[in-house]
Amino acid sequence: MRAKNIILVIGIPFSLWLINHFISNPSIFSPYILQIIVLMGINAILAVSWDFISGVTGQFSIGQAGFMAIGAYSSAFLTLKYKVPFLPAILFALILSAIAGFIVGIPTLRLRGDYLAIATLGFGEIVRVAILNMPSLGGATGLKGIPIYSSFFSVYLALAITLWFCLALLKSQPGRILLSIREDEIASQMMGIDVVKYKVFAFTFSAALAGLAGALYAHWTSLVHPDSFSFMKSIEIILMGVLGGMGTIYGPAVGGMLITLLPEGLRLLLEQNPLLYQNKDFVRMLFFAILLLFFIILRPQGIFGKREAKG
Amino acid sequence: MSLFFQQLINGLAWGGIYALIAIGYTMVYGIMQLINFAHGDVFMAGAFAGYVIAQLLPDKSSLPSVILVFLSAMLFSTFLGILIERLGYRSLWKKNAPRLSLLIVAVAISLLLENVGLMIFGAAPRSFPSIIPSRSFSLGSISFTNIQVIVILSSLVLMVALQLIVMRTKMGRAMRAVAEDSEMSALLGIPRERILSFTFALGSALAGVAGVMVAIYTPQINPLMGILPGLKAFVSAVLGGIGSIPGAMLGGFVLGEAETLVSAYISSSYRDLLAFLILIFVLLFLPSGLLGKGVAEKL
Amino acid sequence: MKKLIIYSLVFFVIVGILLTGCGKKTEERNIKIGVILPLTGQLSTFGQSVRKGVELALEEVNREGGVLGKKVELIIEDDESKTDTAQTVVTKLLTKDRVPLIIGEVISSITLAVAPLCQRYKVPLITPSATNADVTRTGDYIFRTCFIDDFQGSALARFAIESLKAKRAGILKDVKSDYSIGLASAFAKTFKEMGGEVVNEQAYAAGDTDFRTQLTSIKASNPDIIFIPGYYNEVGLIIRQARELSIKANLLGGDGWDSPRVLEIAGASAEGTYYGTHFSPLEKSPQVQEFVSVFKQKYNEEPDALAALGYDTLKLVCSAIKRAGTTEGQKVRDELAQTKNFAGVTGEITIDENRNARKPLVILKIEKGKPTYFISIKP
Known part of the structure; x- marks a missing residue:
């Protein structure tokens, strides 16, 4: 078991690093495809972050884009204005979005279910509008010219660490407690679990992950824009999680990749048909909506989830 | 001072519109504890239904065609509301599915409606034909238009009518009973499903009218026009006390005025922030809203 | 776990199929010019107008035998008036289609978002109408054929x-x-x-x-x-x-x-x-009048400023490629920077040291439901 772990710890980063050399060379590998692959990794992290709070802990969040925005903007601000290196900037983004998650987590003391959902939605919008009104963050026109520090290597290393950490956590005692809160909050409380503490922890952790994804995103596209973190982005993240299978961690990661790949696939497919091609964005969203309805009504466990016993 | 009153009038029209949409949110929430995210898009659909009919009419600004536009918008959104309830929510509601699933369905339906709208009408905004030619009036230094007056008055009339339906008719009494205790009312022989459909129909009809009002007032429509007013109307419903119909009306007017005053005296860029700040404040410190009654969590 | 492996395999096979589909290369018989415009969405009339102007100019260029003995071909992409889409689409133009040159965008905010990409790949970007001063400050591969704000x-x-x-x-x-x-x-x-x-x-x-x-x-x-x-x-x-x-x-x-x-x-x-x-169709000069009549013939409407700018931009670009004798980015860039007194329908275009054009501003007044020429202001 130990040997296997050591192989993983050394082997995964090393192989990622090797692939990175090959994949980042524009004369060998198409940058257009690299762009898609990297965005797939970033969205996978986002989907996992949502799954952690909503799928595992059962607290429905519609504000994940807000945490992502905090991570993206805070790290971009540091690297752009103060020339801070990438790693400290990411750490800062993680901490700041974790604090935001902590602050949002506190209302969970009082709110449940859809009220909580609405509060997270409100939070996401508040973050967006607040950024719109901050000239030092570029206001409505966004921050431009952010140094491109993210790469295939950093994104997929972050994804690997995220997956490993979340899966390990799920098997540990705190992870089991989070699951028990999802299944029955009142019963968990009766068992003597400090429900509030764990819910706030889950929120903080999930926000930090979303912030990480945001930081990677900002340093990949080199441009952040308040509109990139709108309500629709949060919805897209939910779709990734539901599609992959809520509560499974790896399911949403694959869901995130699929949802990212889908529009590009559609673009290729629709290129033949000018009328549909003109509407490709709507076709994509329509497809998303139908997919979401299909999964939630007919296969609520997603692609990877296990069917639950009737309660 | 006249500036202040002028701004109040500007806010009143939006207040009425928010109130009309908020009623639909609050009624549905009262019965099935669901935030019907698709409601804002029903509002949008009403505006587009009115648009299509107005395009077809030869004499756009005669009284019969104005009535026809409003009626068709109401009918279409009523139909849409019932359709959403039947196909989207009912099976899950009957199965007692987790509220999370219902919420996701609501989000999906909202996406569906928006993108169907985008495919049919495109993303570029369209001008709504002026079925009521706007005329300005001045009262001292305050000026207002006939459209503002129509929007405010007709929203008030509709609210009174709704209140009568809910308080005085048999259907209304049944609605209140189901909202009070859904299972008990079913045991007493009230057809819960029919009441649910009726609630959706009523809320959607009001949203449809509100859609046409906004379309005439601004006068511009686009398939995403329902998102923000929808969210804000929901905030109005929470502010007034979710589940309470007079609360939704009050919340709508309070929010409309508050937004206008913020953008008049602080900055228009903070207008959209206000609604969500109010939302979080109310959720944390005044969970039963202005007119709602506190309800203990049922075990 | 087995299930996971199977699904992952299926997933990667799909990815593989989709990705290999992108790799096909066509023979470069024509000179391909990338065009990125807001053809749908909020600001679609701008994009549609520029497109009309560019396509009209294209017809004329190809009728006169094209450029460097090759036909010119446009790859027109729509960015839906959105910054994010614009970035994806420009990346595609730069790396999949490998165009030597891009015309666009119309809107300043979007142009500012895509300009760094073009600069990074050293592919000249010529915007017909993004007037914000910062656009051409992005780098020495970014040009414009209009005045600045x-x-x-x-x-x-x-x-x-x-x-x-x-x-x-x-x-x-x-x-x-x-x-x-x-x-x-x-x-x-x-x-x-x-x-x-x-x-x-x-x-x-x-x-x-x-x-x-x-x-x-x-x-x-x-x-x-x-x-x-x-x-x-x-x-x-x-x-x-x-x-x-x-x-x-x-x-x-x-x-x-x-x-x-x-x-x-x-x-x-x-x-x-x-x-x-930038332009009024009522100007008296013979060149403008000819453009207006040809445009009317093709589209059955009067050209607006954006159509005229689109027309000028493609003509200017083609002349720069002709002078450079190649489509190589560096040389085309140098020739673009050398542009002097290019006679366009929107006025004489001279690219200054900041890669901007100096041109008069035309003021129109809306009278009797139509924009009419009022006055012209020289720089």
């Missing part, structure tokens, strides 16, 4: 003071667009320098539909002119709502107004408003 704003302020005798200005700007913010500040600067006073400055965000609150505040400070540096959808509504609130002040705007949609939305309220733009 510093000039436009100050010329409009001069016009307001000298021709309209304005002293008190209200400003209503769009905080979501770089264009609007830049133009508003250039206007305010000159207006104040020339002895005017900016009495009230209000803001809105693109996509808003109700401007009554802001207009009411502006009205209360009693300006004799209101400057509205926005894009046509909002501008149309603003004009209409301003007149409904019985605001009597003159309304003035920039080239963002140049769309038939303004008149469509504002209707009779637009009567007597002024705006500055």
Whole structure:
């Protein structure tokens, strides 16, 4: 078991690093495809972050884009204005979005279910509008010219660490407690679990992950824009999680990749048909909506989830 | 001072519109504890239904065609509301599915409606034909238009009518009973499903009218026009006390005025922030809203 | 776990199929020029107009035998008036189609977002109409064939003071667009320098539909002119709502107004408003008249400024490629930078050391439901 772990710890980063050399060379590998692959990794992290709070802990969040925005903007601000290196900037983004998650987590003391959902939605919008009104963050026109520090290597290393950490956590005692809160909050409380503490922890952790994804995103596209973190982005993240299978961690990661790949696939497919091609964005969203309805009504466990016993 | 009153009038029209949409949110929430995210898009659909009919009419600004536009918008959104309830929510509601699933369905339906709208009408905004030619009036230094007056008055009339339906008719009494205790009312022989459909129909009809009002007032429509007013109307419903119909009306007017005053005296860029700040404040410190009654969590 | 492996395999096979589909290469018989425009979405009339102009120019270029003995081919991409889409699409143009040169974007905010990409790949980007000053500051591969907002704003302020005798200005700007913010500040600067006073400055965000609150505040400070540096959808509504609130002040705007949609939305309220733009089809010069008649023949409508700019831009680009004798990025860039006194329908184009064009501003007045030529302001 130990040997296997050591192989993983050394082997995964090393192989990622090797692939990175090959994949980042524009004369060998198409940058257009690299762009898609990297965005797939970033969205996978986002989907996992949502799954952690909503799928595992059962607290429905519609504000994940807000945490992502905090991570993206805070790290971009540091690297752009103060020339801070990438790693400290990411750490800062993680901490700041974790604090935001902590602050949002506190209302969970009082709110449940859809009220909580609405509060997270409100939070996401508040973050967006607040950024719109901050000239030092570029206001409505966004921050431009952010140094491109993210790469295939950093994104997929972050994804690997995220997956490993979340899966390990799920098997540990705190992870089991989070699951028990999802299944029955009142019963968990009766068992003597400090429900509030764990819910706030889950929120903080999930926000930090979303912030990480945001930081990677900002340093990949080199441009952040308040509109990139709108309500629709949060919805897209939910779709990734539901599609992959809520509560499974790896399911949403694959869901995130699929949802990212889908529009590009559609673009290729629709290129033949000018009328549909003109509407490709709507076709994509329509497809998303139908997919979401299909999964939630007919296969609520997603692609990877296990069917639950009737309660 | 006249500036202040002028701004109040500007806010009143939006207040009425928010109130009309908020009623639909609050009624549905009262019965099935669901935030019907698709409601804002029903509002949008009403505006587009009115648009299509107005395009077809030869004499756009005669009284019969104005009535026809409003009626068709109401009918279409009523139909849409019932359709959403039947196909989207009912099976899950009957199965007692987790509220999370219902919420996701609501989000999906909202996406569906928006993108169907985008495919049919495109993303570029369209001008709504002026079925009521706007005329300005001045009262001292305050000026207002006939459209503002129509929007405010007709929203008030509709609210009174709704209140009568809910308080005085048999259907209304049944609605209140189901909202009070859904299972008990079913045991007493009230057809819960029919009441649910009726609630959706009523809320959607009001949203449809509100859609046409906004379309005439601004006068511009686009398939995403329902998102923000929808969210804000929901905030109005929470502010007034979710589940309470007079609360939704009050919340709508309070929010409309508050937004206008913020953008008049602080900055228009903070207008959209206000609604969500109010939302979080109310959720944390005044969970039963202005007119709602506190309800203990049922075990 | 087995399930996971199977699903992952299926997933990667799908990815593989999709990705290999992208790799096909066509033979380079033609010179391909990338064009990125907002053909759908919020600002679609701009994109459609430029497209008409560019395609008309393309026909003429190819009829005259193309460039360097090859036919010119356009790869026109739509960015839906959205920054994010624009970045994806430009990346595709740069890396999948490997175009030697890109024409676009129309809107300053979007051009600012894609310019760094073109700079990084050393592919020249020529925008027909992004007037924000920062656009060409991105790098030495970014050009434009129109004037910049510093000039436009100050010329409009001069016009307001000298021709309209304005002293008190209200400003209503769009905080979501770089264009609007830049133009508003250039206007305010000159207006104040020339002895005017900016009495009230209000803001809105693109996509808003109700401007009554802001207009009411502006009205209360009693300006004799209101400057509205926005894009046509909002501008149309603003004009209409301003007149409904019985605001009597003159309304003035920039080239963002140049769309038939303004008149469509504002209707009779637009009567007597002024705006500055790049081109008027009523100009007397034979070159302009010929362009207008050819354009009318093809599209059955009068060209607007954006169509004219699109037309000029493709012609200018083709002439630069001809002079360079190759489509190699570096050489084409150098030739573009050397452009002097290029006779376009929107005036003589000389690219200055900051890669901007110096051109006159044409002021149009809306009279009897049509924009009519009012005055021209030289730089």
